[in-house]
Amino acid sequence: xxxxxxxxxxxxxxxxxxxxxxxxxxxxxxxxxxxxxxxxxxxxxxxxxxxxxxxxxxxxxxxxxxxxxxxxxxxxxxxxxxxxxxxxxxxxxxxxxxxxxxxxxxxxxxxxxxxxxxxxxxxxxxxxxxxxxxxxxxxxxxxxxxxxxxxxxxxxxxxxxxxxxxxxxxxxxxxxxxxxxxxxxxxxxxxxxxxxxxxxxxxxxxxxxxxxxxxxxxxxxxxxxxxxxxxxxxxxxxxxxxxxxxxxxxxxxxxxxxxxxxxxxxxxxxxxxxxxxxxxxxxxxxxxxxxxxxxxxxxxxxxxxxxxxxxxxxxxxxxxxxxxxxxxxxxxxxxxxxxxxxxxxxxxxxxxxxxxxxxxxxxxxxxxxxxxxxxxxxxxxxxxxxx
Ligand SMILES: Cc1ncc(COP(=O)(O)O)c(C=O)c1O
Numbered sequence: 001x002x003x004x005x006x007x008x009x010x011x012x013x014x015x016x017x018x019x020x021x022x023x024x025x026x027x028x029x030x031x032x033x034x035x036x037x038x039x040x041x042x043x044x045x046x047x048x049x050x051x052x053x054x055x056x057x058x059x060x061x062x063x064x065x066x067x068x069x070x071x072x073x074x075x076x077x078x079x080x081x082x083x084x085x086x087x088x089x090x091x092x093x094x095x096x097x098x099x100x101x102x103x104x105x106x107x108x109x110x111x112x113x114x115x116x117x118x119x120x121x122x123x124x125x126x127x128x129x130x131x132x133x134x135x136x137x138x139x140x141x142x143x144x145x146x147x148x149x150x151x152x153x154x155x156x157x158x159x160x161x162x163x164x165x166x167x168x169x170x171x172x173x174x175x176x177x178x179x180x181x182x183x184x185x186x187x188x189x190x191x192x193x194x195x196x197x198x199x200x201x202x203x204x205x206x207x208x209x210x211x212x213x214x215x216x217x218x219x220x221x222x223x224x225x226x227x228x229x230x231x232x233x234x235x236x237x238x239x240x241x242x243x244x245x246x247x248x249x250x251x252x253x254x255x256x257x258x259x260x261x262x263x264x265x266x267x268x269x270x271x272x273x274x275x276x277x278x279x280x281x282x283x284x285x286x287x288x289x290x291x292x293x294x295x296x297x298x299x300x301x302x303x304x305x306x307x308x309x310x311x312x313x314x315x316x317x318x319x320x321x322x323x324x325x326x327x328x329x330x331x332x333x334x335x336x337x338x339x340x341x342x343x344x345x346x347x348x349x350x351x352x353x354x355x356x357x358x359x360x361x362x363x364x365x366x367x368x369x370x371x372x373x374x375x376x377x378x379x380x381x382x383x384x385x386x387x
Pocket of ligand 1: 043130132242
């Protein structure tokens with residue numbers, strides 16, 4: 001076989017030199033046997049901890065029974081998942097459309113808004129991230145990941161927390177949706193104020209515009225409530241979910257208010273809502289409920305914030321629950337490298353280069369956080385701030 005016959009990976013990811021081969025709870029082990037404390041959960045995906053026994057047993061049993069069939073047949077697991085999700089999230093009257101990722105959830109949410117209003121323009125916010133598919137990326141504030149083909153959807157970016165500017169756009173009468181993250185993730189943990197969320201709910205109703213809250217990262221208990229927008233006492237028309245929903249199994253969903261009437265063929269997917277994905281989704285909700293993970297998030301979050309406040313180099317603590325950001329007055333790329341390479345702790349970055357992003361499994365323990373801060377202090381004491 002010649003060398004030319006080997007297919008390369010399309011090289012779009014800048015990789016850390018770590019090769020995980022197994023994982024358990026809040027730890028990931030690499031091919032050399034080194035254990036890493038996972039305070040990032042693979043971009044906030046690992047919600048109930050790696051290799052949770054209930055999750056494993058449910059998935060294995062499901063695989064032995066039936067792994068997949070398409071949406072042309074009855075799948076009672078979808079009904080069970082919707083029922084559990086409606087009840088735990090406080091949205092039992094909404095309906096659920098199942099898909100495979102966060103971008104797809106937003107794509108379908110925006111499509112529904114456009115079907116409903118028969119309009120196309122979307123209002124979104126500066127520093128937002130909603131995914132990489134066509135419409136989702138067009139409402140994402142990052143020109144470098146928008147190709148020319150994505151520029152066909154009319155979109156207006158506004159600064160967060162200026163309701164007057166939103167009203168100015170809605171009066172023009174061509175807007176189908178306002179989309180906002182529960183808490184901005186990739187951007188760097190900024191969030192709308194309670195008055196912004198409440199005013200958005202009010203004016204969207206007034207102008208017959210659909211309010212979509214993207215809870216892909218901030219949902220599923222990560223903020224300490226099931227959805228981050230529940231801190232603001234509002235009910236959006238559509239809520240998109242993914243990440244923590246399957247603890248690593250690809251699954252996404254759109255929660256849809258009863259005001260939308262479904263018609264056959266309006267939305268669709270081959271893989272979305274398959275048997276294995278539903279088994280993963282059900283297992284996650286069962287564990288969140290049975291192990292009171294939202295209470296754990298609140299408890300560990302308080303401890304985290306208390307410990308972070310003791311470190312003078314930390315200039316700002318952002319976010320809620322276990323969706324947290326530590327802001328320094330220097331760029332954190334080197335610090336993250338030291339954390340992973342020398343101290344074996346995974347953390348995340350953001351568009352805000354001075355922010356260290358923390359998204360651990362929701363059952364992380366205070367001991368893990370204590371270990372993180374001990375190590376962080378050691379590094380900061382010997383750290384030469386990058387020029
Ligand atoms: C808020 C938000 N929405 C959407 C997405 C896109 O999700 P996915 O990568 O599953 O398509 C992300 C991913 O980081 C996200 O943080």
